[in-house]
């Protein structure tokens with residue numbers, strides 16, 4: 515778990531502001547949900563055999579004896595909130611986004627943390643392939659606006675439960691015909707064969723060479739759905755790579771599944787992942803309610819975004835000499851803030867030199883200097899720190915003058 519400090523927090527804010535703006539354009543509205551949920555929600559929603567549920571959850575018993583878990587992901591809880599709050603009643607596709615921390619007890623390494631943050635997008639109420647494509651376009655749109663150029667979009671279809679029954683039988687035969695699987699995969703091949711695909715062991719991955727693929731087992735409807743998604747992506751000239759072994763680490767996926775990998779992230783290269791979860795609402799005790807979404811990992815995103823411009827540009831520092839100037843300074847400070855300028859002051863009566871060097875260190879664009887002479891003249895000295903140039907400005911014009919110069 516990491517402390518997130520300035521200036522990083524400012525970059526996070528910029529990214530989140532842009533994400534909110536893009537969500538608005540596509541008709542998404544925000545959900546903010548508790549960090550803690552009943553353990554059962556994730557065990558049922560994500561699947562007991564997934565690594566997340568089997569090994570990675572922060573689960574504890576509360577004072578009442580209930581088992582609760584820090585959310586490891588948001589999709590199951592968005593669907594829970596959706597059902598519990600009766601949001602299914604309104605017509606049409608319901609679109610939500612959620613930004614916040616998730617918790618997984620994973621082995622920490624670069625790009626993998628135990629508290630990490632996600633930007634989640636969830637669209638509920640339609641199985642139309644156009645919606646799959648809209649969700650992917652939103653993701654690509656957001657990443658492009660953020661300046662992330664080098665990404666790969668991997669895509670697959672996991673079919674519906676019907677296709678999966680046939681496929682799992684075939685896969686099981688393949689898995690049992692070979693020996694040498696890791697202990698986890700030996701268990702997985704009996705209880706949830708699909709999970710073998712996301713085993714991290716290189717040995718198991720090598721053994722999977724020649725394994726059957728879901729694509730060949732898709733029923734006609736799932737096949738049509740997938741082809742429509744791909745052809746729409748072609749229409750929008752979104753580059754993708756079909757990845758027949760992409761199953762994703764959560765059991766709720768059906769039909770479209772996708773991942774975005776960013777160049778430069780090393781081993782943990784998935785910056786976002788998502789897909790359809792048409793059976794999730796029913797699994798959680800609700801009606802048949804198709805859904806699709808994705809989550810971007812914010813830490814990984816930050817790792818690969820281009821460097822931002824200076825975040826402090828535009829600040830004004832007020833430097834004062836003497837008690838009367840300090841009194842005038844604190845009033846001016848609030849006036850400037852009232853005009854939308856970031857205004858700072860040091861209240862500790864230091865020398866002018868040390869106040870100006872503090873202004874420099876804080877990255878202020880201008881210092882407003884006030885002393886007895888300036889008060890008598892009704893004019894402040896404004897020093898533009900980068901250029902070292904100084905000018906006199908009437909107090910009454912000061913805010914407008916600074917604003918004009920800082921915005922130009």
Ligand code: HAM
Nearest residue numbers: 587589626627630784785786787788789807808809811
């Ligand atoms: P996920 O693939 O488990 O999917 O996570 C999505 C993204 O979160 C990953 O691609 C990665 O960038 C980031 N992430 C995951 N674990 C960590 C970690 N330990 N440290 C840092 N970043 C991490 C989901 O969570 C699904 N709920 C996505 C979804 C939404 N599917 C449909 N709707």
